[in-house]
Amino acid sequence: MTSIKNLSDSQSNSRSSNCSSESATTTAPDISYRLNFERFLEHLVDVTLTFTASNDTPCLWLPAWIPGSYLMREFARHITAVHYQVEDRQLVEDKKTEGKESASDYQAINCLESKHRAQKIDKNTWQLPQVEAGQVLHVHYEVYCYDLSVRTAYVDQQRLYGNFTSLALAVEGQEQSPVKVSLLVPEVFLTAQNLENQHSANEEESKNISNVVLACGLDATHLQTVSQDGDGQHGYRLQADSYYQLIDHPFEISKQQKFDFIIQDEEHQTLSHRFFLSGKHSANMGRLQQDVTQICQTYLNWLGDAPFNDYTFMTYASGQDYGGLEHINSTSLITPRRDLPSSDEPDLPSAAYQRFLGLCSHEYFHAWWVKTVRPDVMLDVDLRKEAFTPLLWVFEGFTSYIDDFMLQASGVIDKASYLTLLAEQINRYYQTQGRAHQSVAESSFDAWIKLYRNDENTGNAGISYYNKGALVALCLDLTLLQKSAGRYRLFDVVKAFYSQAKQNDNQRIGISSADMGTVIGQFMPIADWEAFESRYINGVEELPLEQLLAANGIKIQADNKETADKNVPWGMRCSETPAGLKVNRVQRDSAAAKAGISAHDVIVALDGIKADTKQLSTLSIAPHEVDCYLFRRDELICVKVQPKTEKQKELENNQSDDVNKPCPHKVSLRLARTDKLSESEKEADNLTSTPAWQAWLEVMTRYNG
Numbered sequence: 001m002t003s004i005k006n007l008s009d010s011q012s013n014s015r016s017s018n019c020s021s022e023s024a025t026t027t028a029p030d031i032s033y034r035l036n037f038e039r040f041l042e043h044l045v046d047v048t049l050t051f052t053a054s055n056d057t058p059c060l061w062l063p064a065w066i067p068g069s070y071l072m073r074e075f076a077r078h079i080t081a082v083h084y085q086v087e088d089r090q091l092v093e094d095k096k097t098e099g100k101e102s103a104s105d106y107q108a109i110n111c112l113e114s115k116h117r118a119q120k121i122d123k124n125t126w127q128l129p130q131v132e133a134g135q136v137l138h139v140h141y142e143v144y145c146y147d148l149s150v151r152t153a154y155v156d157q158q159r160l161y162g163n164f165t166s167l168a169l170a171v172e173g174q175e176q177s178p179v180k181v182s183l184l185v186p187e188v189f190l191t192a193q194n195l196e197n198q199h200s201a202n203e204e205e206s207k208n209i210s211n212v213v214l215a216c217g218l219d220a221t222h223l224q225t226v227s228q229d230g231d232g233q234h235g236y237r238l239q240a241d242s243y244y245q246l247i248d249h250p251f252e253i254s255k256q257q258k259f260d261f262i263i264q265d266e267e268h269q270t271l272s273h274r275f276f277l278s279g280k281h282s283a284n285m286g287r288l289q290q291d292v293t294q295i296c297q298t299y300l301n302w303l304g305d306a307p308f309n310d311y312t313f314m315t316y317a318s319g320q321d322y323g324g325l326e327h328i329n330s331t332s333l334i335t336p337r338r339d340l341p342s343s344d345e346p347d348l349p350s351a352a353y354q355r356f357l358g359l360c361s362h363e364y365f366h367a368w369w370v371k372t373v374r375p376d377v378m379l380d381v382d383l384r385k386e387a388f389t390p391l392l393w394v395f396e397g398f399t400s401y402i403d404d405f406m407l408q409a410s411g412v413i414d415k416a417s418y419l420t421l422l423a424e425q426i427n428r429y430y431q432t433q434g435r436a437h438q439s440v441a442e443s444s445f446d447a448w449i450k451l452y453r454n455d456e457n458t459g460n461a462g463i464s465y466y467n468k469g470a471l472v473a474l475c476l477d478l479t480l481l482q483k484s485a486g487r488y489r490l491f492d493v494v495k496a497f498y499s500q501a502k503q504n505d506n507q508r509i510g511i512s513s514a515d516m517g518t519v520i521g522q523f524m525p526i527a528d529w530e531a532f533e534s535r536y537i538n539g540v541e542e543l544p545l546e547q548l549l550a551a552n553g554i555k556i557q558a559d560n561k562e563t564a565d566k567n568v569p570w571g572m573r574c575s576e577t578p579a580g581l582k583v584n585r586v587q588r589d590s591a592a593a594k595a596g597i598s599a600h601d602v603i604v605a606l607d608g609i610k611a612d613t614k615q616l617s618t619l620s621i622a623p624h625e626v627d628c629y630l631f632r633r634d635e636l637i638c639v640k641v642q643p644k645t646e647k648q649k650e651l652e653n654n655q656s657d658d659v660n661k662p663c664p665h666k667v668s669l670r671l672a673r674t675d676k677l678s679e680s681e682k683e684a685d686n687l688t689s690t691p692a693w694q695a696w697l698e699v700m701t702r703y704n705g
């Protein structure tokens with residue numbers, strides 16, 4: 001068992017910056033943040049940061065990105081001017097002596113000198129001039145919080161949610177000092193929740209405001225204070241060992257439903273888990289508890305123990321939004337409410353609910369695989385600049401393979417459903433032309449400028465390291481099984497890295513491409529790994545999905561109805577609008593691309609007839625050139641499109657050699673039944689009475705007991 005304390009990020013202070021900073025060698029007093037949510041209706045949070053300067057002219061900085069989401073998000077843009085005041089020590093001492101007031105962080109406010117404006121010295125750093133080492137400072141700033149995502153902060157009358165990467169300015173040189181946070185919730189926020197409850201159908205619920213609670217992976221103390229003007233203030237006090245530990249713990253204060261559950265590790269120690277759900281929804285909480293418990297327990301059965309003592313799921317149910325972010329002992333999720341289980345959820349979860357369970361599974365696994373074992377560059381990372389790594393495919397790819405796989409391994413979905421999810425992954429890959437142009441290692445490296453900034457050309461130029469990474473993980477798993485004659489698989493590779501992390505002092509490790517080779521080399525011949533790496537990871541060779549799946553008793557079948565000609569006629573993805581057919585994407589080398597049709601064009605007429613989906617589909621295969629009238633911005637253009645002819649299509653379909661045959665647009669997967677295989681197929685697959693897929697899909701037989 002490991003404690004969270006041991007796992008707190010111990011990042012070095014040795015950063016270069018424009019700011020002079022001496023590292024705090026003596027034990028610095030606590031740094032405290034006071035977050036006042038009184039202006040929640042305006043989406044503003046008023047923050048007061050109190051600390052003792054460890055050097056003259058101290059600096060404060062805010063991260064530009066949040067771990068787990070690799071884009072420079074420039075959180076500093078939501079901070080309005082920063083002011084500061086120096087505490088008058090003499091006055092504080094006098095008051096203490098008089099015994100009138102304590103010098104607590106609330107009352108010290110009476111002993112402050114006049115306000116100064118902090119000076120910005122770069123995009124996310126503020127300098128405090130005229131401050132000397134040893135002075136106690138009170139820094140004030142407001143943060144605009146109205147981004148409904150798991151990466152930033154959001155406050156309104158329904159919820160107070162935040163990541164400290166958006167809210168807490170770090171004191172340069174004191175990032176390792178302990179941190180205290182007060183979250184002060186005004187009475188009026190509770191009243192707003194109460195009013196809302198009065199409209200609730202559930203009368204019991206409407207009387208009860210005690211379900212306005214805090215969800216956070218950090219331990220919290222409840223605060224109940226009365227201010228000088230007699231107003232009640234309600235809130236929470238959090239503590240973290242360091243700034244880096246603080247920013248790994250998002251929080252939410254709102255009306256939430258909650259359940260607790262216990263997971264056991266292999267030593268039969270109990271790990272308490274909490275699941276919070278906020279937002280408007282009518283989820284079947286009992287069912288959710290049952291399925292999430294089963295999934296989490298399966299991870300523990302496989303991995304033996306966890307890098308945390310307790311774990312918190314925080315979920316916000318919304319209309320459309322979707323996302324998740326991993327933390328060391330919690331995760332913040334946002335999901336469409338329709339993805340949550342219904343009161344009459346069938347035994348086999350609906351496709352929407354499977355998606356939510358997949359999200360829970362994904363982020364939970366990240367506690368081991370990203371937070372504990374991570375790319376080397378993410379170990380002591382500077383959150384003010386990009387951290388480039390070719391290994392995101394290892395972390396997000398393995399996780400994207402294992403998340404759905406574990407749904408079937410835990411039994412919450414059946415094997416056929418898992419194969420449907422896997423087929424969707426394969427279809428996304430086959431439908432992305434960019435896979436022939438960007439390797440999955442390059443895709444990882446360029447995440448900062450490409451994956452999170454996709455545009456109309458993204459699918460033509462590259463491939464997602466989530467999508468291809470998941471399929472590379474599948475191929476690696478099946479290759480390991482094959483090369484080790486069924487003894488080892490990807491799950492053993494992950495476990496080997498995790499045990500290395502546990503032996504490390506800070507219970508975390510950063511790994512490089514070379515480390516991948518060293519560990520994988522323990523499970524299969526190194527030459528085979530090197531060939532795999534050069535073809536499928538650093539290279540852009542087509543993944544051997546069909547062969548590997550077939551060898552493991554899975555039939556991959558092209559869908560003859562859902563063809564490219566039907567779904568992406570002329571290589572275009574369009575949506576029908578009252579103005580005409582709006583072009584969303586154009587595939588490279590397609591009839592549309594060659595004719596000069598571009599994304600964002602609005603096609604108004606085809607062959608002299610008003611353009612709509614039906615008209616386009618009748619012309620997707622045609623023996624003649626088509627006149628296509630379209631608006632590009634506000635200008636009318638006519639282009640000539642040369643569709644595929646019936647004859648060309650036939651030739652394509654009858655293409656005998658595998659290399660030139662285009663990948664199917666859509667496939668489905670099914671378990672091969674040994675009794676339906678011919679004798680020669682059985683021989684080829686070396687099948688006897690046990691279907692080949694058992695060795696692949698029934699992973700838990702290796703780890704259970």
Ligand SMILES: [Zn+2]
Nearest residue numbers: 362366396399
């Ligand atoms: Zn992830």
